Amino acid sequence: MVHTHTVGLIGHTGNIGKQILKHLIKPYEDGKLNIIILHRAGSDLSSVPKGIETRQVDISKPVDVALLVGINTLVTAVAFEVMGNTVNLVDAFAKSPDAVTFIPSYYSAAWSEADIAIPQMAVVNQHFLPPIQKAKEAGVGVTIVHSGLFSEYLFVIPFVGASLKDNTIQANAAMLEKTFPIITHEYLGAGIAQLVTNPPETIKDKSYSFIEYQVKGQGLVEAFEAVNGSKPTIIDFTEKDYEEGLNNPMGPIGTLYKAHWSTGELVYPNETKPEGITSKSLVELAKIYK
Ligand SMILES: NC(=O)c1ccc[n+]([C@@H]2O[C@H](COP(=O)([O-])OP(=O)(O)OC[C@H]3O[C@@H](n4cnc5c(N)ncnc54)[C@H](OP(=O)(O)O)[C@@H]3O)[C@@H](O)[C@H]2O)c1
Structure with missing residues (x-):
């Protein structure tokens, strides 16, 4: 061959x-x-x-x-x-x-x-x-x-301040309205x-x-609620959190994801979709990490 x-x-x-x-x-x-x-x-x-x-x-x-x-x-x-x-x-x-x-x-x-x-x-x-x-x-x-963002970095590792186990999501008002990329x-x-x-x-x-999922912060809130059976606690993401986050042990990348999520500036050139992959719903995906 x-x-x-x-x-x-x-x-x-x-x-x-x-x-x-x-x-x-x-x-x-x-x-x-x-x-x-x-x-x-x-x-x-x-x-x-x-x-x-x-x-x-x-x-x-x-x-x-x-x-x-x-x-x-x-x-x-x-x-x-x-x-x-x-x-x-x-x-x-x-x-x-x-x-x-x-x-x-x-x-x-x-x-x-x-x-x-x-x-x-x-x-x-x-x-x-x-x-x-x-x-x-x-x-x-x-x-x-x-x-x-790899899905376990959203649901399990509190890389961007979310934790399914603790039922918490860090997001300000803008982030609830803007989409976040997950894969x-x-x-x-x-x-x-x-x-x-x-x-x-x-x-x-x-x-x-x-990018497999482009989910508004509000969509994440709903997925967490569907999986946990109660509304997640929403922790604000402020300018002060940005400054502190750049210096935190999880490193600055998680903080930059949040900063750009809140301004709608996460850049993804030339988005491409693989053929033949059937994605779960966000709730079904989240359940894997429960
Ligand atoms: N977007 C996101 O959310 C996100 C999150 C995490 C990572 N990333 C990026 O994705 C990349 C891949 O992440 P991943 O989670 O797939 O990585 P991973 O599972 O940690 O990668 C492990 C692989 O690296 C190999 N490896 C480790 N040390 C090596 C060495 N000294 N020489 C040769 N091979 C070595 C391992 O080989 P052995 O089998 O020999 O151990 C294994 O095949 C990362 O580099 C990072 O930039 C992105």
């Missing part, structure tokens, strides 16, 4: 990576692409179907170009903490004759230059930005994938898999966004 291009994937066991791999299998079997799995020593390879090539790599240090040869689209879906290390992967990828485009493990809203310049963002920027900068400097394509791992993984099934040249140097 002739495969037209090769997708490299690192992070195949992660929340997003495992969904990317799952949704790449069909196009692989249909001969639309080849897959190479990059993984660290000790990674569980049991989910990788027989016949798919695996290559061990240590991204904490310079990477041998030979490990990237043959890959045209390089998808990274690694843990946030090691995202900065993918700079070593990108450096080697850029030297491969087969390299076309690199997808950073970004999967967040499109933060503006002003957002990135906020001093408290420095700790985030050190993970987010170097791989993208490296790819641009080295002349390899970059395909940035933006994403809504499940499967929806994003399917979206990325379908994106990289396209010829690499066609997705090179472009941005895409995946």
Whole structure:
């Protein structure tokens, strides 16, 4: 069977990576692409179907170009903490004759230059930005994938101040009227898999966004009430909360999500919908986390 291009994937066991791999299998079997799995020593390879090539790599240090040869689209879906290390992967990828485009493990809203310049963002920027900068400097394509907030960061982890368990939502009056973007791992993984099934040249140097649910704050309130059987407590989000939130241990990103939610300025370029994914209702989704 002739495969037209090769997708490299690192992070195949992660929340997003495992969904990317799952949704790449069909196009692989249909001969639309080849897959190479990059993984660290000790990674569980049991989910990788027989016949798919695996290559061990240590991204904490310079990477041998030979490990990237043959890959045209390089998808990274690694843990946030090691995202900065993918700079070593990108450096080697850029030297491969087969390299076309690199997808950073970004999967967040499109933060503006002003957002990135906020001093408290420095700790985030050190993970987010170097791989993208490296790819641009080295002349390899970059395909940035933006994403809504992962659903567990809304319902379980109080990343934006909501907690299904405590039945609380942090939102000011504007946020109750404006929409907030949410996504499940499967929806994003399917979206990325379908994106990289396209010829690499066609997705090179472009941005895409995946959002599964666009829900007004009031809609969240109703979903929490439907799941918990009582109205959630709404905690105001004020200017003071914004200032304090930038410095809180959950980091500034959750605070920026709220700030832009309240002004309707969460940016998602080129929104794309994966085919063949049936989303649950928001209430059914929330019930999973109850
Ligand atoms: N929009 C949102 O709400 C949101 C929320 C969270 C994260 N994100 C973004 O999404 C990205 C992916 O998140 P995720 O939750 O899917 O990540 P995750 O589940 O934490 O990723 C784990 C994956 O990273 C791999 N990994 C960890 N350390 C590694 C290393 N040193 N070398 C190679 N591979 C390593 C793991 O491999 P092993 O199998 O070897 O352990 C595993 O495959 C993050 O980078 C972050 O930017 C967005």
